[in-house]
Structures are given as C-alpha cells and as structure tokens.
Amino acid sequence: MRKATNGDAGFVRFVDVQKSYDGKTHVVKDLNLEIARGEFMTLLGPSGSGKTTCLMMLAGFETLSDGDILLDGASIGATPPQKRNIGMVFQSYALFPHMTIAENIAFPLEARGMGKADIKQRVDRALGMIRLESFGGRLPGQLSGGQQQRVALARALVFEPTLVLMDEPLGALDKQLREEMQYEIMHIQQRLGVTVVYVTHDQSEALTMSNRVAIFNGGRIQQLAAPKQIYEEPVNSFVARFIGENNRLNGKVRDIGGGACLVDVGQGESIRAAAINVSTPGQATTLSIRPERVAIGAAAAGAENCFDATIDEIVFHGDHLRVSATLCAQPGFVIKVPNGADVSIGGPGERIKIGWAARDCRALDQG
Ligand SMILES: Nc1ncnc2c1ncn2[C@@H]1O[C@H](COP(=O)(O)OP(=O)(O)O)[C@@H](O)[C@H]1O
Numbered sequence: 001m002r003k004a005t006n007g008d009a010g011f012v013r014f015v016d017v018q019k020s021y022d023g024k025t026h027v028v029k030d031l032n033l034e035i036a037r038g039e040f041m042t043l044l045g046p047s048g049s050g051k052t053t054c055l056m057m058l059a060g061f062e063t064l065s066d067g068d069i070l071l072d073g074a075s076i077g078a079t080p081p082q083k084r085n086i087g088m089v090f091q092s093y094a095l096f097p098h099m100t101i102a103e104n105i106a107f108p109l110e111a112r113g114m115g116k117a118d119i120k121q122r123v124d125r126a127l128g129m130i131r132l133e134s135f136g137g138r139l140p141g142q143l144s145g146g147q148q149q150r151v152a153l154a155r156a157l158v159f160e161p162t163l164v165l166m167d168e169p170l171g172a173l174d175k176q177l178r179e180e181m182q183y184e185i186m187h188i189q190q191r192l193g194v195t196v197v198y199v200t201h202d203q204s205e206a207l208t209m210s211n212r213v214a215i216f217n218g219g220r221i222q223q224l225a226a227p228k229q230i231y232e233e234p235v236n237s238f239v240a241r242f243i244g245e246n247n248r249l250n251g252k253v254r255d256i257g258g259g260a261c262l263v264d265v266g267q268g269e270s271i272r273a274a275a276i277n278v279s280t281p282g283q284a285t286t287l288s289i290r291p292e293r294v295a296i297g298a299a300a301a302g303a304e305n306c307f308d309a310t311i312d313e314i315v316f317h318g319d320h321l322r323v324s325a326t327l328c329a330q331p332g333f334v335i336k337v338p339n340g341a342d343v344s345i346g347g348p349g350e351r352i353k354i355g356w357a358a359r360d361c362r363a364l365d366q367g
C-alpha cells in the first residue's frame with residue numbers, strides 16, 4: 001500500500017472552481033482540491049463526470065468559469081500552457097510519426113532551447129528509464145502500443161516538470177500490459193518524486209496507483225481519500241456502488257443513535273448497521289455490505305446480523321467461491337468464500353446461515 005506523502009499540502013490548489021461550456025449547465029461544480037507535492041492523485045469517475053475538464057483547466061487548455069487554480073502558491077490563470085512546466089500524457093500517444101523515438105523525446109528540450117550535448121544525455125537517460133535504450137533510432141510506427149506509451153511518458157518527464165498530468169494513458173492497452181504499465185508508471189513517479197494528477201474511469205487502476213483518489217460524479221467530488229478508505233469506508237451510495245462489489249439491501253431506519261442504527265428490511269427482519277449517511281428514523285436507506293465481509297455456515301453463528309438464507313448459485317472462481325443467495329426476501333446477495341476456507345456448502349436450494357458484523361454494514365442514502 002502507498003503511504004501518504006508529506007510534501008506541502010497545497011502544491012496544486014483548485015479553489016471554488018466552476019466550469020460551464022455553454023453558460024447554463026456546470027460540468028465542474030464548487031471544486032476545492034489540494035494536491036501535495038510528490039503526490040499521486042487520481043481523479044476517478046464515470047464518463048462525463050468532469051475529470052478531463054479539470055485536467056484541461058489545470059494544463060491551461062480550458063478557461064475557468066469561476067474560481068482559481070494555484071500552482072505552488074501562485075495563480076496560474078495568467079500563465080500560458082507552455083509556460084506552466086507541466087508534462088502531459090494522453091490515451092492517444094500523440095507521438096510525432098515522422099520523428100524517431102529519440103527525436104520525439106528530445107522535442108520538449110529543443111523547444112526550451114537546451115544544448116545538443118545536454119539533450120543527448122537526457123534523452124539517453126529517459127530511454128533507459130523506460131527500458132527502450134536501443135530503440136532511439138526507430139519510428140513510432142515500429143513500436144508496440146505499450147512501447148509507444150512509454151515513449152510518451154518519457155517525453156512528458158524528460159524536461160523534469162514538477163507536475164505531470166495523465167488522462168487515461170493506459171486506456172488503449174490490453175489488460176495485462178495495462179497492469180504492468182501501472183506498476184511502471186508508479187515506480188517511475190516514486191523514483192522521481194514528481195507530482196502526478198491521473199485521470200481514469202478504471203477503479204482498480206485508481207486503487208493500485210494512487211496516494212489519494214477523488215471520486216467524481218456529476219462534476220462534484222463525492223469522496224476524497226486514500227484507496228483503502230475509499231474501498232472500506234464509502235461515504236455514500238454512489239461511491240459504494242462505483243468502487244468494488246457490494247451487496248445492497250433496501251430498508252427503513254427504525255432506530256438511530258451513537259453512530260449506529262437499526263434498519264427494517266424485507267419481511268419483519270431488521271439489520272444492525274453503522275449509520276453513515278442517514279440521520280432520522282423513518283428514512284429510506286440502502287445498506288452496503290462487501291461480499292468478502294460475510295460469513296457463511298457455522299462461522300456466521302453469533303454474528304450481530306445473522307440470517308437464514310437460501311443458496312441460489314455457487315460458482316468456482318479459483319481463489320474463491322462465489323455464492324449467490326436470497327436473504328430477507330431479496331435475491332442476489334453475494335458471499336465470497338476464500339478457497340480453502342473450512343466451510344461445507346451444499347448446493348442450490350440449501351438453507352444456510354449467513355452473517356456479518358454491524359460495522360461492516362454501512363447505512364447509506366438510498367441509491
Ligand atoms: N469542449 C467541450 N464543449 C462542450 N462540452 C464539453 C466539452 N468538453 C466536455 N464537455 C462536456 O462536459 C462534461 C464533462 O466532460 P469531461 O470533462 O470530458 O468528463 P470525463 O473526462 O469525466 O469523461 C460532459 O458532459 C461533456 O459532454
């Protein structure tokens with residue numbers, strides 16, 4: 001797991017930023033976000049949630065409708081994009097097709113008027129960093145997608161920017177290469193200590209790579225926290241649904257107090273839960289429970305919430321069994337049982353106990 005950085009907290013600051021393209025609807029709303037020096041910050045959210053717009057405003061390719069963005073304490077409003085000293089990597093590698101790999105990487109250095117000898121040294125070092133030492137003389141078209149994306153990464157880093165923005169940089173790569181590249185980018189970022197703002201709609205990528213993740217929906221940050229906290233402690237139904245898998249049970253709050261609540265579900269059953277995003281008795285709520293937090297069979301006995309369920313399906317997934325059951329008259333409740341766990345589970349139709357702790361069950365807004 002990645003540690004939080006302790007660089008200065010407000011290296012990049014979005015202050016009350018609003019953005020509208022048409023003067024009517026806001027696609028970024030009341031955005032306040034601080035990014036520390038050396039931090040790997042990911043903006044994660046569904047398509048259209050405003051992630052790219054935020055990155056483009058930071059890069060200087062889009063104007064702000066209101067608010068301000070500060071870089072290292074100074075407003076960047078008046079600084080043109082090429083003067084912001086920001087590296088960028090996009091999903092389309094955007095390499096110059098008729099220039100060699102070395103020429104592509106040299107480009108930002110030449111644009112800054114650096115001398116030939118310095119350029120050669122820096123380009124060689126950058127090629128080493130992305131493990132393409134012998135590829136300098138080739139054209140982009142002679143490289144695979146993954147190699148081209150590493151070149152784009154080298155070109156974004158070669159002039160030693162303090163800040164690098166990446167917008168879905170691995171979106172065009174297949175799954176295995178994408179996972180390898182996640183680690184490669186992460187390790188390079190750690191080694192250089194550069195600040196990264198990374199945009200993706202892929203939750204596993206965000207959880208793997210980031211110091212902190214900002215979850216976007218409808219132009220607003222829904223939650224901003226370290227990956228583990230985002231996963232374990234979603235603050236609302238949107239985040240719970242968007243990150244990982246969860247069981248959702250609808251009900252009504254009966255009692256609430258001291259951070260806990262009792263929720264009526266189904267036909268007379270009630271469930272003890274942590275009161276996260278509910279406040280009053282009578283309120284409709286959706287309970288969120290991770291499948292790996294649910295015990296089954298003998299292990300469920302004595303749990304704060306323990307019910308008889310009917311097994312609908314059992315599927316073998318190698319490292320775990322995935323059991324689907326009907327519980328409190330609601331079908332589709334999923335339990336993940338680690339392979340090798342000491343439980344005997346029969347088959348579909350079997351009645352079995354399942355249970356979970358109140359703290360692993362979060363009462364959220366009805367979503
Ligand atoms: N140049 C533009 N002109 C008008 N609307 C745009 C423009 N760019 C993005 N939008 C709209 O702004 C919203 C947010 O888009 P975007 O920032 O690209 O989201 P994301 O990167 O999260 O998919 C979307 O509704 C999109 O259609």
Ligand SMILES: [Mg+2]
Pocket residue numbers: 051052053
């Ligand atoms: Mg986008």
